[in-house]
Amino acid sequence: MRCRVFFFFVLALVGTLSELVVSCGDRQPGGTPLGQGGKVRVITTLFPLYDFARTIGQDRVEVLLLLPPGVEAHSFEPKPSDMVKISGADLFIYTGRFMEPWVETVLKGVTNPKLKVVDASVGIPLLTAESEAHDHGPRDRQDVPAAKGKTQEDGRQRLGHTDLDPHIWLDLGNAAKMVETIAAGLTEVDPAHRDLYAKNAEEYRKQLAALDARFRNELSRCPKRELIHGGHFTFGYLARRYNLTYIAALGFTPDFQPSPRQLMALSKQIKEHGLKYVYYEELMEPRVAKTLSRETGAALLMLHGAHNVSKEELERGVTFLAIMEQNLATLKVGLQCTQ
Numbered sequence: 001m002r003c004r005v006f007f008f009f010v011l012a013l014v015g016t017l018s019e020l021v022v023s024c025g026d027r028q029p030g031g032t033p034l035g036q037g038g039k040v041r042v043i044t045t046l047f048p049l050y051d052f053a054r055t056i057g058q059d060r061v062e063v064l065l066l067l068p069p070g071v072e073a074h075s076f077e078p079k080p081s082d083m084v085k086i087s088g089a090d091l092f093i094y095t096g097r098f099m100e101p102w103v104e105t106v107l108k109g110v111t112n113p114k115l116k117v118v119d120a121s122v123g124i125p126l127l128t129a130e131s132e133a134h135d136h137g138p139r140d141r142q143d144v145p146a147a148k149g150k151t152q153e154d155g156r157q158r159l160g161h162t163d164l165d166p167h168i169w170l171d172l173g174n175a176a177k178m179v180e181t182i183a184a185g186l187t188e189v190d191p192a193h194r195d196l197y198a199k200n201a202e203e204y205r206k207q208l209a210a211l212d213a214r215f216r217n218e219l220s221r222c223p224k225r226e227l228i229h230g231g232h233f234t235f236g237y238l239a240r241r242y243n244l245t246y247i248a249a250l251g252f253t254p255d256f257q258p259s260p261r262q263l264m265a266l267s268k269q270i271k272e273h274g275l276k277y278v279y280y281e282e283l284m285e286p287r288v289a290k291t292l293s294r295e296t297g298a299a300l301l302m303l304h305g306a307h308n309v310s311k312e313e314l315e316r317g318v319t320f321l322a323i324m325e326q327n328l329a330t331l332k333v334g335l336q337c338t339q
Contacts, residue, residue, distance in 0.1 A: 044063060098164045
């Protein structure tokens with residue numbers, strides 16, 4: 001009871017503060033608050049959204065990444081100060097309720113009636129786990145299934161009675177749709193610069209399409225098609241797009257841990273397929289990947305899920321395209337591609 005009272009007190013306080021923030025901002029003729037110099041103030045949750053928004057908006061936008069650098073996205077919980085930032089923005093962009101389940105609650109505390117909220121997953125079908133194969137219950141499964149070109153994971157997270165994979169941006173076709181959705185949101189908030197947003201979004205979609213073609217062409221020559229990952233189920237969309245077999249040790253979030261029997265099954269798969277590498281992901285201690293490496297002799301490779309970036313990456317201006325370029329190079333090594 002005390003927690004609920006405190007929560008509603010925080011919401012009320014955030015509402016009061018946000019009204020002060022909004023009242024202090026510049027306004028365009030329609031009454032929408034704008035940031036310094038009349039720029040559109042944008043708050044994004046994950047790094048891909050941050051990079052998409054700043055690329056599309058360029059000098060017309062002030063974009064803030066809500067995730068602090070180096071923080072693992074699935075463990076992030078917004079603070080009252082984050083709620084104030086959202087309330088003071090013109091545009092709030094998130095990936096979807098399955099990636100950021102806290103958004104619905106936070107938005108209840110937003111009192112800025114002019115805030116435009118964009119769900120970047122709109123129009124993108126979410127992939128599901130294969131229901132018959134992936135229980136992380138009290139029973140240990142004796143093998144770890146894999147399906148070529150399908151999304152599978154050993155251990156699933158229940159999200160509102162469904163098993164949905166929220167990592168949509170790692171399919172470059174989905175990324176292009178997200179860019180289009182974000183451009184539409186910017187246009188609605190700032191219609192005077194519609195042509196700029198449309199031009200930048202189109203150019204970015206072309207870059208995504210060119211990189212997508214490189215992935216298809218260069219990975220098609222790889223003799224190995226198996227991607228065994230010692231982390232959470234992040235790369236299902238990427239694997240499906242490029243016809244790879246993807247097996248992850250954990251579920252859609254890093255909360256689950258594999259049993260010894262499951263680790264043995266993963267080690268067996270690595271050895272049977274003659275794989276020389278096992279993957280781990282950014283911003284997480286690769287404990288499971290290291291265990292698999294010790295058991296099999298496979299070397300470790302980092303595959304970047306792009307949820308968030310480190311402080312060093314942010315400071316040097318890393319981009320989503322650069323991260324995916326590096327992922328392509330990493331996959332070519334791991335899948336033993338011919339030159």
